[in-house]
Amino acid sequence: MRTNKRFFYIVLLIFSSLATLPVWAHSPYCQCKLEGDFIVCQGGFSDGSGAEGIQLDVITYDEDIILSSTLDGQSSIRFPRPEGDFYILMDAGPGHIVEIDWPEIEGIES
DSSP, X not given: OHHHHHHHHHHXXXXXXXXXXXXXXXXXXEEEEEETTEEEEEEEXXXXXXXXXXXXXXXXXXXXXXXXXXXXXXXXXXXXXXXXXXXXXEEOSTTOEEEEEGXXXXXXXX
């Protein structure tokens, strides 16, 4: 009887340890470029899945939100280039946040 209890506890310990292992997550990405007077951003995940419906905010360094929207069905968004300094924040949930400062946007000269 004691062996059965010991076996049960070992199995329980193994399964509880497996539950705490990190999940092989997919990392978010967001790439933005200047096209004329507009900025176009494309989002997605490292596993190839899209990011449609994911929150994207354009924020000044004073923390004023210039634009708050979501990525469209093609996981992209297009908006007029803001005046002044800003950054772009794509928030796909805890641990899945991408931040892009305006000088990092392709085609913008700082």
